[in-house]
Amino acid sequence: MKQLLAIEYAKLKKLTSIKIIFLAYMIIIPLMMYGMEAFFNLNPAFKQLLISDPLFEFPQIWKYTVYSASFFNVLMGVTIVIVTCNEFQFKTFRQNVIEGMSKTQVISSKFLLVLLMSVMVTVYTFLVGFILGGLYSGFGNAYEGIHQIFFYLLQTVGYFSFAFLFAIIVRKSALSIVLFIIYFPIETIVGIFLPKGLYQFFPLKVLADLTPMPFFEHMIAMEEKRTNIDYWFMPTEWKLVLSFGYVLLFFGLSYFILKKRDL
Amino acid sequence: MGEIILEIKNLRKNYADVLALDSLSLTVEKGQIFGLLGPNGSGKTTTLAILLGALNSTAGSFSWFGNGTKDENRKNIGALLETPNFYPYLNAVDNLVVVAKIKGMTDYMGRIEEVLRRVNLWERKTSRFRTFSLGMKQRLAIASALLNNPDVLVLDEPTNGLDPLGITEMRTLILEIAQEGKTIIIASHILDEIEKICTHVAIMRKGKLLEVGPLNQIMSQEQLFLVKADDLVALKSVVEDQLDMHFLKEMDGELLISCALSEASKVNRLFAEKGIYLSGLREYRKNLETIFLEIVEA
Numbered sequence: 123m124k125q126l127l128a129i130e131y132a133k134l135k136k137l138t139s140i141k142i143i144f145l146a147y148m149i150i151i152p153l154m155m156y157g158m159e160a161f162f163n164l165n166p167a168f169k170q171l172l173i174s175d176p177l178f179e180f181p182q183i184w185k186y187t188v189y190s191a192s193f194f195n196v197l198m199g200v201t202i203v204i205v206t207c208n209e210f211q212f213k214t215f216r217q218n219v220i221e222g223m224s225k226t227q228v229i230s231s232k233f234l235l236v237l238l239m240s241v242m243v244t245v246y247t248f249l250v251g252f253i254l255g256g257l258y259s260g261f262g263n264a265y266e267g268i269h270q271i272f273f274y275l276l277q278t279v280g281y282f283s284f285a286f287l288f289a290i291i292v293r294k295s296a297l298s299i300v301l302f303i304i305y306f307p308i309e310t311i312v313g314i315f316l317p318k319g320l321y322q323f324f325p326l327k328v329l330a331d332l333t334p335m336p337f338f339e340h341m342i343a344m345e346e347k348r349t350n351i352d353y354w355f356m357p358t359e360w361k362l363v364l365s366f367g368y369v370l371l372f373f374g375l376s377y378f379i380l381k382k383r384d385l
Numbered sequence: 386m387g388e389i390i391l392e393i394k395n396l397r398k399n400y401a402d403v404l405a406l407d408s409l410s411l412t413v414e415k416g417q418i419f420g421l422l423g424p425n426g427s428g429k430t431t432t433l434a435i436l437l438g439a440l441n442s443t444a445g446s447f448s449w450f451g452n453g454t455k456d457e458n459r460k461n462i463g464a465l466l467e468t469p470n471f472y473p474y475l476n477a478v479d480n481l482v483v484v485a486k487i488k489g490m491t492d493y494m495g496r497i498e499e500v501l502r503r504v505n506l507w508e509r510k511t512s513r514f515r516t517f518s519l520g521m522k523q524r525l526a527i528a529s530a531l532l533n534n535p536d537v538l539v540l541d542e543p544t545n546g547l548d549p550l551g552i553t554e555m556r557t558l559i560l561e562i563a564q565e566g567k568t569i570i571i572a573s574h575i576l577d578e579i580e581k582i583c584t585h586v587a588i589m590r591k592g593k594l595l596e597v598g599p600l601n602q603i604m605s606q607e608q609l610f611l612v613k614a615d616d617l618v619a620l621k622s623v624v625e626d627q628l629d630m631h632f633l634k635e636m637d638g639e640l641l642i643s644c645a646l647s648e649a650s651k652v653n654r655l656f657a658e659k660g661i662y663l664s665g666l667r668e669y670r671k672n673l674e675t676i677f678l679e680i681v682e683a
Contacts, residue, residue: 125486132483136475208472217470220437221487221529222460384440 126231134205143201147194151250154190171337179259181267187251188274188333195278198243199285202236203298206289216385229380233373236286240278247274273332276365280329283372290376322356325368332361387414389451390537390568396445398431405431407592413570418563420583421572422677428592429572430467433541437464460488463530464539469522473515477506477525480514481532488533500528519546538562540571544578556582580673590681602631603676608647611639613665623659634680639665
């Protein structure tokens with residue numbers, strides 16, 4: 123496993139585009155958090171909620187951080203597409219096998235890369251939440267609600283493994299990226315026409331719902347009160363199990379396809 | 386018989402409805418420079434790709450080093466298959482580092498310098514692969530194939546894209562490597578190339594093996610003759626009984642034979658002594674290209 127990661131590192135350490143995308147991610151997360159807070163402040167409906175749940179204080183900061191960041195871990199999936207499609211484009215998957223890797227090793231080294239990059243993204247996201255939370259409310263109860271970070275990790279692995287599956291199937295960088303990105307609105311549009319509740323089982327919906335808007339529950343409660351309708355929302359445990367299931371499915375399909383196909 | 390390096394049995398490959406490789410069987414022994422000859426589309430690259438794990442075969446089997454199809458085997462094989470495949474954004478050294486890690490080498494920097502010097506790329510060691518000319522890419526691929534000091538080299542069209550000087554250098558390099566006792570399997574449609582370096586050849590067409598054997602037997606360092614007699618069967622059996630004569634093929638009612646005797650009159654006398662009177666006897670141009678064309682077009 124260590125050797126496989128060493129190989130991946132040797133391949134990627136000088137890939138500038140990845141470094142730039144990571145840097146962009148690092149800059150945009152805090153910007154996004156301040157930007158959205160400003161937006162909520164300008165919006166009377168949200169402003170009311172902000173007073174009861176200050177966004178930058180523990181434990182609310184965790185929800186807020188992962189929610190803000192979850193717009194961009196999707197985009198980080200693009201890096202997975204790039205590095206995977208590169209291997210097809212440069213015929214280096216084939217070359218790696220010729221040089222002595224097994225197909226299983228070639229595939230698992232990319233799985234490991236997906237996991238490692240998810241961890242890197244999550245660790246940075248954790249640091250942003252931890253530092254901002256500490257600045258605004260001290261580190262006293264910093265670990266309250268920290269499970270949100272684990273939800274975020276699971277979500278990131280989910281998006282990345284989904285991106286990986288796209289790359290494996292399509293093999294062309296630009297096309298994979300476009301298809302990966304337009305899949306999101308397609309899923310939402312299809313969801314609109316399905317019976318209520320069913321849409322919540324869709325892969326990206328399940329993953330996205332791991333990090334809902336910080337005061338989502340308040341808003342729903344208010345809405346239910348106003349309309350007198352009970353909405354059904356998937357329990358968190360279900361989301362976790364389903365997300366795990368989808369990750370396994372994406373990896374499993376990728377493995378099956380690559381194993382079967384000639385390189 | 387030398388130590389068997391590679392054994393192929395009834396290897397087959399279908400692409401959809403195209404039969405790319407039809408029950409190929411052959412054996413390569415240690416120290417041979419084994420040439421795989423055939424026109425474009427004859428299945429050479431398909432064969433090598435299967436042997437190197439890049440393609441799945443439809444049927445049949447092969448075994449490297451008497452050790453089956455294990456992935457580990459390939460760490461002891463240096464290979465150049467079709468185009469040189471490297472990461473364009475990495476320089477020569479970094480690309481070889483990736484290969485060294487895949488091969489499981491430790492302490493590889495010295496060896497990287499050695500192989501880069503050997504193919505004259507050391508001065509360009511920090512240039513990115515994408516800036517290389519085709520010839521340099523090809524040489525980097527050779528350096529990469531030599532990196533782990535493997536027992537076997539598999540080269541697919543190794544002089545592709547090289548200029549005349551590069552071709553000569555490549556040929557010298559291959560012969561040097563062969564002298565180190567390594568086994569080399571080389572696929573090419575450039576007959577001149579094969580003729581100058583190979584000890585053994587296999588000739589393929591449309592996925593079928595047409596001829597296989599030592600080069601001197603196939604193309605004959607000896608003289609070639611086209612002989613004809615009223616009783617071709619008897620003629621053929623006489624040829625096959627002679628140690629210094631080889632039957633190559635039948636062409637339009639004549640037999641193409643190779644022969645240690647260089648003069649037509651002696652050949653004529655030899656057959657007469659065996660009770661066969663030739664109705665036709667003529668010398669045949671002797672080079673691999675003619676042999677190849679005859680065999681392939683038959």
